[in-house]
Amino acid sequence: MSIPTPPAPLAPKRRRGHLRVAAILDAAETVFAEKGYDAATMTEIAARSKTAIGSLYRFFPNKEVLAQAFLSDYVEKVLENLNGIAAHAEGMTPRQLAEALVAYRIALKEHRRVASVLVEAGGDMSGMRGDLSAFLRTKLSAILRSALPHLDEARAAEMARLIQHVLKLVSETSPDEKAVAADVTDLLEFYFTKR
């Protein structure tokens, strides 16, 4: 019987020193989420974080950097999660793997949304898009081969792509639609088993 972990503080958030910076990033998340990259204004982000516009620029010399800061955080979290899975991948049953992946997506759902909005935003940092996605795919591919040793590299890469995409559905679904998560899990399990 494990002691029920007390619900972690809702936002241990950024470990970054400055509280200011944390506040800004927080506000930025909200605003980006609400309006998208283009429509979000530095002024509003400043206001919501109770930061003078001048100060905001002291920390983030321009809008894009602010967005990138976000993406970095996100990537970091994704990696943590993925590495967590990778650590136990060996020997996982297809079912377990499917469940783990779905769980990981659910865990990141919040941030995933903003991250995708930012990456999607044409122009500025969308260069990151391909790279990021490819990088994560590689990671995923490694996990696959670890759990499903019979896969050759090429096939694993291919599968990674599809999985990556299918998992998006989990991110885009409201938390109460459990059926979707279940469905996806089933689908993945099958996909892992298939051949």
Place this chain on the structure above:
Amino acid sequence: MSIPTPPAPLAPKRRRGHLRVAAILDAAETVFAEKGYDAATMTEIAARSKTAIGSLYRFFPNKEVLAQAFLSDYVEKVLENLNGIAAHAEGMTPRQLAEALVAYRIALKEHRRVASVLVEAGGDMSGMRGDLSAFLRTKLSAILRSALPHLDEARAAEMARLIQHVLKLVSETSPDEKAVAADVTDLLEFYFTKR
């Protein structure tokens, strides 16, 4: 106060006009695709279509109308395709259904991209988003029940969602990666067969 008739594109009344409109729509597609709705500027669209800004506005009284023009076209095409499938759905094997759906997505790939960028765009016309998506899902759901009579309505609706999403992958993949299409087809076939 005039009734707020949602401004509609003005139909050109002369040949010259029609050419212009075609050129504009072409340029618009490119620009929207490249930069997204927000970042796309009317000025650039005008420039690329070698149209004076005033002329652009003659036919499309504002940016949103221009965007809607695409969405309408797109929806129309989607419906055509979907109705085509629906007509033959009855009696299709799972494999055939899967293939038909994948083929339909491949056929629309081009436009799909822009359409999604526009619908995604926060603000203006994103109201359409939910509606459109829901509408298409319903259509898809009907097709499913036609081909797979054992499905009850609820289940069909649920499946429609997942299918809809998985099919996106087809749209987002470059045409030469046949493997993806094949993979998706397999996945769908399984999904249709499963239970």
Place this chain on the structure above:
Amino acid sequence: MSIPTPPAPLAPKRRRGHLRVAAILDAAETVFAEKGYDAATMTEIAARSKTAIGSLYRFFPNKEVLAQAFLSDYVEKVLENLNGIAAHAEGMTPRQLAEALVAYRIALKEHRRVASVLVEAGGDMSGMRGDLSAFLRTKLSAILRSALPHLDEARAAEMARLIQHVLKLVSETSPDEKAVAADVTDLLEFYFTKR
């Protein structure tokens, strides 16, 4: 006993040949009245008169000319009226003179409104303002001296100005507020009698 003149057709309007021109001037009156000079658009005037924009410009090479055309018409009408009074001024009692002037203003009320809007409009034709006003004042002054022979020229000019202004009130009052007209008449009568 004069035969009661049948109420003249509401708009014998412009004697100008072209019906087109008449229609345009009509539409212009409406639009200028509704929106003022600046906010009135040539396009709307064209539309309301069912004239193609190109044709509108054939007759009135630019917006200002159109407005001037109006003012000319108006001045013409004012003169007609004023001359009418002048013809009978000699020997009028102060009361009669006051009544005649008030009546004349009431007759022109409609047009007066638009005319003033146009003249007031900064920029373009407001040059006309002083001139026109001065001209009419002179005319009025002559009438005064005709009816009230004891006035010297300077005094008549002075009075003309005040009268001109007081009469505006008549133009600006809705037709049903008879009290205003009566009041003004009284005031003028006094003013004529005073010294």
Place this chain on the structure above:
Amino acid sequence: MSIPTPPAPLAPKRRRGHLRVAAILDAAETVFAEKGYDAATMTEIAARSKTAIGSLYRFFPNKEVLAQAFLSDYVEKVLENLNGIAAHAEGMTPRQLAEALVAYRIALKEHRRVASVLVEAGGDMSGMRGDLSAFLRTKLSAILRSALPHLDEARAAEMARLIQHVLKLVSETSPDEKAVAADVTDLLEFYFTKR
């Protein structure tokens, strides 16, 4: 949906800001006076006050607010004056009342001009027109009854209108034409005495 708080001018928080605002208001007065509301451009106002367009908008979020700023000031001044008269109205002779009113108009002449141009301007804030005018008329009416107790309310209201109008003449006359002021004073005196 935020409550549509009518946008108000932003109060500057530093000395520099206050100077700017003063400069802007100065320039605005000139430009509005010269061109009228519609034809006045924010760009010109900015230029004349040597303010960057962005700064202009920092303090006055749009053209209308800028105009309203004037009207508010003007109304305030008018009220001060009128209240001053009201305080001593009781027991005034008709002559004194007439003189007081004329003096009050002379005092406000400067601003009156711009104010009227702005209020006259169709569209935006012309809603204020009727209200303002009616409000002042009420005030005036009260003064009348105070000085001329024999008036009943209805009659006072009626007179107020005519007086209001006649006083305009004072505002519109160049200061050196003393005769006009004298004339108006006489006229008013008579008007007050008459019945």
Place this chain on the structure above:
DNA sequence: AATGAATGAGCCTTCATTCAT
């Protein structure tokens, strides 16, 4: 370092006016 004023390029849109058909 913090604050908020200043700046100006650039956006969407309108409209008078000209031109090709």
Place this chain on the structure above:
DNA sequence: GATGAATGAAGGCTCATTCAT
């Protein structure tokens, strides 16, 4: 002559970014 498409200057306004205090 009539028609309506084409043009582009100009306007109001926003916002990322820089600077003075």
